[in-house]
Structures are given as C-alpha cells and as structure tokens.
Amino acid sequence: MRSTMTLKIDMGFDGAGSPASVDLEELLATRLLVQGNSGSGKSHLLRRMLEKSAGQVQQIIIDPEGDFVTLSGPYGHVAIEAVDYSAAEMAHFARRCREHRTSVVLSLEGLEMEGQMRCAAAFLSGLFGAPREHWFPALVVVDEAQIFAPSAGAEVSEEVRRASLGAMTNLMSRGRKRGLAGIIATQRLAKLSQNVAAEASNFLMGRTFLDIDMARAADLLGMERRQAESIRDLARGTFLGLGPAIARRPVVLRIGAVETSARSSSPVLMPLPEAPSLDMRQFLLAGMEELPTPLPAPLPRPQAAASVLEELARLPAKAAPEEQFDPIDADEIMTAALRAITEDDDAAGKTTAVLFQDFQVRCRMLGLRQAPLDLAAFTRRFAAARAGIFEGLEDEWAPALEAGRKVPDDMLGAFLLIARAASENRPCPSDQELAHVYGTSSLGRARRVLSYMEERDIIVARTDLSGRRSITIPALGWTTEPTAP
Incomplete structure (x- = not known):
C-alpha cells in the first residue's frame, strides 16, 4: 500500500520555516489558480510542483513560451512543438495522450496569439472528448491562462476567442469528472475570465502591484481590502496559499529549489567588455568598404504631356502579336483553388473573410491575377x-x-x-x-x-x-x- 507521503507535493517551507506541501489527491478534485506579476516566481512555483509530482500523476502542460520543454530530459515528458502541426492533429494527439497516460509539454512558441488560442482550444477539446475508459487522473497546467481565457475581447476573431474560452471553461468546470485537474497560472487576474477563475478552490497568490489585481486576489483569499497591501510586499518566490489542498487559512509558502531551468531566463547584469585600443568607430565600421554599393538608376527627365502624345501619334500601328501562351481558364483555376481549400482540414475553423483571402492567393499562385468573384x-x-x-x-x-x-x-x-x-x-x-x-x-x-x-x-x-x-x-x-x- 502506498504511504500517505507519496500523495503530498513538497513545495518548500511555510512562514515559520516548517515544510510546506500540497495534497495531490485533494488538488486533483479541487483545481488551482496561481497568480503573480512577472518576476514573482510564478513559473518557478509551477516547475517545483511539476518536478515533485512527476511519477505520481500524469502531467499535461500547455506552455506558451516553451519554457517547460526542459522537463523532457530528466522527467521523461514528451515535448511537442505545436507550430509543426494542424489543429486536427493536436486534437488527435491529445486523445492519444489520455489513452497512454503520457506526460507531455505542448510548446506554443513560434505561434501568434490567435494560433496559440486555436491550438490550445483544439488540444483541450481533444483531452475533454476522450472516451470514458481513458479518463485517468491528470494535472493539466496552463501557463499564461489570461491568453486562453480573456476577460474581455482579445485582438483575435470572435470565433477563436469563444472556442478557446469555452475549452478553458470546460477544463475548470467539468474536467474533474473526466480526471482533468486544471492548474492555471496568470500574471493578471483582472485579465482572466472570472468564470474560469471562480472554478478554482485553491489559490497561490504571488507579488502583484496593480490595485485591481490585489483587490481580486484579496477577495479570493478571504482577506479584508486593507490587508491586500501585504500582497505587494511579498518577496520573489513567496506566495500566499489557501484552499483544501493547501490550508484552511491563508498561509505563507516559500517555494523551494528546482532541478531544471527554463530555456529562457531573466536578464542578469554583466560587466561591459573592455573597449579595444583602436578607435571604436573604426572598429565597428571595419570591412564596410568590401560591401558592394548599388548605384541608383538615373531617373528619366519628365516630358511634357503634349510631346508624349505627338510621339505616340507618329509611331506606326502594329499588328497584334500571335498568342504566345495558352489562354488561362479562369473557371478551371477557381475550381482547383476551391478544391484545395475544401480538402484543407484547417479550413473548417476559419472565417469566410480569411478563406476568401486564401482563395485569392491560391488563384494568383495558379496564374490568375485576380479572381472575378x-x-x-x-x-x-x-x-x-x-x-x-x-x-x-x-x-x-x-x-x-x-x-x-x-x-x-x-x-x-x-x-x-x-x-x-x-x-x-x-x-x-x-x-x-x-x-x-x-x-x-x-x-x-x-x-x-x-x-x-x-x-x-x-x-x-x-x-x-x-x-x-x-x-x-x-x-x-x-x-x-x-x-x-
């Protein structure tokens, strides 16, 4: 029989210096919200939690910046670069993850915001739509959750925004019965959908400075508004925790060390290199003379409109040249472009305006300068x-x-x-x-x-x-x- 300690996630120390942990079984049933401004140690907290629970439960990480792919080495996570796949392939990949209980890191690095939202929506929907026999327990970590569940309209199409927000809402509100425990992290509580945030029962609040974010954090922790100022004074890597998986009253958690690191890190001051003895201007411009400098073509001298017309009138009329190329069949080209779009799996998720632009581009690529539609x-x-x-x-x-x-x-x-x-x-x-x-x-x-x-x-x-x-x-x-x- 497995001991009780194996169901605890060692997070570091509390305010008194005693070991602090999170109850993994309770976390699977009650979900977690992590909040902290940039530099508060939010990603460090997630990494500690993932490292200490690896091997005890399946982990699925949606990673906008690709910071968590380093878990693939020592902990065996499968790292997937989403930029290489379509939305349909993402949904299939998610279902296979649930079937085989494989811990994965889905890196969305290299995608624009709309692409990240579209990919996350397809992936989460695939997790959610897995067959009942594959409803095994899994931690689903979504970093920068305000991207995928914005509180207001984002700079993306309404269709993509609704799909992403709906997938995040399903994860947090209905995921528990399917074994999916949502762990969402955000820099700005005010930018995160309240419907998504309200589904979490556990909270870890890090340093934040904006009044609106401090007020929401204090409300979630059950603190009075005048106590919200203490959130601004938290040190980096220190969080206020509350919830059935953490503690019944707000407690201070100082997150412990981690074994892996992100691919990107915070900038660190370094001494400037010593200046070379040569003049710096000459040093920087060395070799520039070897680059070819193209000379601009001389502009023709403008002619008066009357002289141009007289010159054209003196030119002899020429017979129309014989056709050098086969005539372009516009209808055939448009049909080929339409066939290509209908066979594209990604076309189903695009708006009509986007598909029209795609159609025009395909027509031009096939030799039709402008589609007559x-x-x-x-x-x-x-x-x-x-x-x-x-x-x-x-x-x-x-x-x-x-x-x-x-x-x-x-x-x-x-x-x-x-x-x-x-x-x-x-x-x-x-x-x-x-x-x-x-x-x-x-x-x-x-x-x-x-x-x-x-x-x-x-x-x-x-x-x-x-x-x-x-x-x-x-x-x-x-x-x-x-x-x-």
Whole structure:
C-alpha cells in the first residue's frame, strides 16, 4: 500500500520555516489558480510542483513560451512543438495522450496569439472528448491562462476567442469528472475570465502591484481590502496559499529549489567588455568598404504631356502579336483553388473573410491575377464546393441555387448537400455529413440547421417507423432516398 507521503507535493517551507506541501489527491478534485506579476516566481512555483509530482500523476502542460520543454530530459515528458502541426492533429494527439497516460509539454512558441488560442482550444477539446475508459487522473497546467481565457475581447476573431474560452471553461468546470485537474497560472487576474477563475478552490497568490489585481486576489483569499497591501510586499518566490489542498487559512509558502531551468531566463547584469585600443568607430565600421554599393538608376527627365502624345501619334500601328501562351481558364483555376481549400482540414475553423483571402492567393499562385468573384459570390460558390458541387452552377445547379436564396449563407452548403443527394437519388445526408459541411463538429447544430429550414418550408423532413429519414425540397420537387438513422 502506498504511504500517505507519496500523495503530498513538497513545495518548500511555510512562514515559520516548517515544510510546506500540497495534497495531490485533494488538488486533483479541487483545481488551482496561481497568480503573480512577472518576476514573482510564478513559473518557478509551477516547475517545483511539476518536478515533485512527476511519477505520481500524469502531467499535461500547455506552455506558451516553451519554457517547460526542459522537463523532457530528466522527467521523461514528451515535448511537442505545436507550430509543426494542424489543429486536427493536436486534437488527435491529445486523445492519444489520455489513452497512454503520457506526460507531455505542448510548446506554443513560434505561434501568434490567435494560433496559440486555436491550438490550445483544439488540444483541450481533444483531452475533454476522450472516451470514458481513458479518463485517468491528470494535472493539466496552463501557463499564461489570461491568453486562453480573456476577460474581455482579445485582438483575435470572435470565433477563436469563444472556442478557446469555452475549452478553458470546460477544463475548470467539468474536467474533474473526466480526471482533468486544471492548474492555471496568470500574471493578471483582472485579465482572466472570472468564470474560469471562480472554478478554482485553491489559490497561490504571488507579488502583484496593480490595485485591481490585489483587490481580486484579496477577495479570493478571504482577506479584508486593507490587508491586500501585504500582497505587494511579498518577496520573489513567496506566495500566499489557501484552499483544501493547501490550508484552511491563508498561509505563507516559500517555494523551494528546482532541478531544471527554463530555456529562457531573466536578464542578469554583466560587466561591459573592455573597449579595444583602436578607435571604436573604426572598429565597428571595419570591412564596410568590401560591401558592394548599388548605384541608383538615373531617373528619366519628365516630358511634357503634349510631346508624349505627338510621339505616340507618329509611331506606326502594329499588328497584334500571335498568342504566345495558352489562354488561362479562369473557371478551371477557381475550381482547383476551391478544391484545395475544401480538402484543407484547417479550413473548417476559419472565417469566410480569411478563406476568401486564401482563395485569392491560391488563384494568383495558379496564374490568375485576380479572381472575378467578390466576397458575396465567393461565399455562395464556396458553399457549393463544400457540398461537392464545383461545376454547372450557371445551368445544371441554377434552380438549386435559386431555391437556396431563402437560407442564410452559412447554411447554403448544407442545403446544397441535400439537393445534390436528392438530384443523384442518393440517401439523405447524415447529421455528421451536414455538420461537416456546416463547419462544425456538433451534431446538435446540424439538427438545428434542418429545423431552421423546415420551419420556413424550405425542406420537408420525414422519418419512417424504422427511423430512416428522407428530405424533400418542395421548390424543386426533389426527394432524397431514405437513410439509416
């Protein structure tokens, strides 16, 4: 039988110099919030906790700066650089982590903020959506949590912000039943979503200077406002702790030493090098004369507009040269670009405006200087592409597009998928197929799309006694074959 001591995380010493620890089993059930300004020792605290609990529980670290990848050496964590993978691959990787109970460090270094949020949302959703048989206990550490759960609108798209915030909320509010114990750390409590912070029952508050952050920290610790000033006076590496896994009353914790270090460290003053005996200006500019200096091309002397017109009039007319190159088929190029976007797994998480820019770039790369589509036309054509319709939009599929004018642009793809199945005498699309075309993984949203269209008499859905569904489009007189439930 394992001793009780193995369930304690040695954190250092308390204010009286006695050993201080955190109850690991209680921490798994009650979650932890760590707060401290830059330089307060917040990352040092997380590293101490991870080192001392390594081998006792699976550890999963979401690391925006790549500081914790050094745990991979002595402690066997698998370090993954997220910049090399897609969001879909991140979700798959998360599910495999849960299945094999492997401790990992997900480094988000090299990604912009929106990329970090998108990756973290996919990874956390993968952890959360693992099968029940893989719900093993794990510490999920999220450093700089205010990035992934902002209290206000961040400088990213609303879709990405909501996905990241929703994943963080799930981790802290519903993760316990799935064995996920959230440990979130932040520099600014005021910038962290209150819904996420409120789910933690344990708190470790380090040095902070802003009044709004001190006030929130004091509220979480149950201190009076006049006592909040003491948070400003905490030494580096010293924290006030409270919670069922730490203590029933606020206590002082002085975090002990760690065995590993971050790849980046705080700047340290060093003596300046001795100046060389030569003149410093000559020393710095040495070798510059060897670099080639390009001469600017002389600008032509401007001519008067009248003389230019007279000169053009005197030039003999030339016959049009014979075609040197094969003509560009704009429609063929646009179709190829649309096929490439629909086959891209990351396209489902992008806004229409971003996809339109991607479409224009792909067209230019294929030789079409400018795609003859505006944003509205692209939206409808891309909806058709998602339904597998790339050609015949002006003739064969014109009636379906006309009938689809009654549905919002984001639902047009689902409508055309139904129309295509009915036209080709194929079974009614499943909820999974409709969800994919709609750009979501939620089957509930796919069903709401059908309900929306049915309420407006755009479609008529029938389900027989055996549970097989077929859909009719009254405006076209088309009906799909029944499909299995």
